[in-house]
Amino acid sequence: xxxxxxxxxxxxxxxxxxxxxxxxxxxxxxxxxxxxxxxxxxxxxxxxxxxxxxxxxxxxxxxxxxxxxxxxxxxxxxxxxxxxxxxxxxxxxxxxxxxxxxxxxxxxxxxxxxxxxxxxxxxxxxxxxxxxxxxx
Amino acid sequence: xxxxxxxxxxxxxxxxxxxxxxxxxxxxxxxxxxxxxxxxxxxxxxxxxxxxxxxxxxxxxxxxxxxxxxxxxxxxxxxxxxxxxxxxxxxxxxxxxxxxxxxxxxxxxxxxxxxxxxxxxxxxxxxxxxxxxxxx
DNA sequence: ATAAACTCTATAATAACTATAGAGTCAATC
DNA sequence: GATTGACTCTATAGTTATTATAGAGTTTAT
Numbered sequence: 001x002x003x004x005x006x007x008x009x010x011x012x013x014x015x016x017x018x019x020x021x022x023x024x025x026x027x028x029x030x031x032x033x034x035x036x037x038x039x040x041x042x043x044x045x046x047x048x049x050x051x052x053x054x055x056x057x058x059x060x061x062x063x064x065x066x067x068x069x070x071x072x073x074x075x076x077x078x079x080x081x082x083x084x085x086x087x088x089x090x091x092x093x094x095x096x097x098x099x100x101x102x103x104x105x106x107x108x109x110x111x112x113x114x115x116x117x118x119x120x121x122x123x124x125x126x127x128x129x130x131x132x133x134x135x136x
Numbered sequence: 137x138x139x140x141x142x143x144x145x146x147x148x149x150x151x152x153x154x155x156x157x158x159x160x161x162x163x164x165x166x167x168x169x170x171x172x173x174x175x176x177x178x179x180x181x182x183x184x185x186x187x188x189x190x191x192x193x194x195x196x197x198x199x200x201x202x203x204x205x206x207x208x209x210x211x212x213x214x215x216x217x218x219x220x221x222x223x224x225x226x227x228x229x230x231x232x233x234x235x236x237x238x239x240x241x242x243x244x245x246x247x248x249x250x251x252x253x254x255x256x257x258x259x260x261x262x263x264x265x266x267x268x269x270x271x272x
Numbered sequence: 273a274t275a276a277a278c279t280c281t282a283t284a285a286t287a288a289c290t291a292t293a294g295a296g297t298c299a300a301t302c
Numbered sequence: 303g304a305t306t307g308a309c310t311c312t313a314t315a316g317t318t319a320t321t322a323t324a325g326a327g328t329t330t331a332t
Binding site for chain 2: 046050058067071075078082085086088089093095096099100102105106107110113118121125128129
């Protein structure tokens with residue numbers, strides 16, 4: 001049995017984050033010591049690493065909660081998992097597209113000003129003042 | 137002189153957003169009518185469109201505040217503007233890289249499960265339980 | 273006079289943490 | 303036994319850029 005500081009070290013999640021996950025019901029409330037300190041076992045380490053892995057994939061806490069619930073009912077069909085992943089992948093790809101477009105606009109804007117000019121002549125500011133591009 | 141609802145329509149910014157920008161000093165406090173309603177002129181429309189354009193390029197409110205300040209002192213060198221843009225472009229490109237990597241991982245994970253299996257056999261959940269990838 | 277549409281301020285919610293205050297616990301040292 | 307330091311506890315506020323709400327006042331039209 002380890003205390004929260006140790007769990008934090010082992011998993012790389014901050015102490016506050018662990019307590020936050022408990023409050024959000026991503027990890028169950030655990031045993032306490034006599035002095036009211038949280039005590040974790042190996043299973044808690046595993047679950048926290050699972051959560052961390054999901055977070056590294058940008059899954060939201062509600063999404064992770066859903067995955068954990070599915071994980072707890074092994075007989076269920078995993079269509080739900082797949083649907084969630086598909087939706088998530090779509091979102092990520094949409095965001096990549098957005099940012100790619102954004103990047104082009106920024107680079108174009110940046111090219112409109114070379115250093116050592118005064119703000120008055122600055123192409124960037126002039127262009128920002130012009131009508132925004134349609135797609136926002 | 138137009139009221140805030142009209143300004144909202146013209147610029148496409150919500151009424152609350154406009155008030156928020158005022159509180160954050162992106163737009164100056166304006167004249168009020170007898171009944172304490174904000175009254176805007178053409179310059180306010182221009183400035184709000186400038187802000188909106190900047191936001192569409194994902195510039196933060198503090199960044200926009202800085203641009204507006206530069207805009208007000210036309211004699212200043214625009215190196216600062218350029219530095220900000222360069223930093224911003226870097227950030228956007230870093231985020232694109234991150235998301236692209238993320239997308240690959242998600243697709244790989246997704247391939248590990250075909251529908252109509254039970255959660256017990258689900259490759260996605262099994263893989264999420266395994267050690268996270270190094271780069272977070 | 274009243275209703276509808278608008279505006280005002282102030283406050284809370286959003287996501288996923290991070291940071292802080294103020295108090296309690298525990299092990300070791302003086 | 304008292305104190306120090308490292309740790310933990312709860313509760314609360316802050317982060318970003320809005321959005322949403324409550325409760326009140328204003329304007330316009332009927």
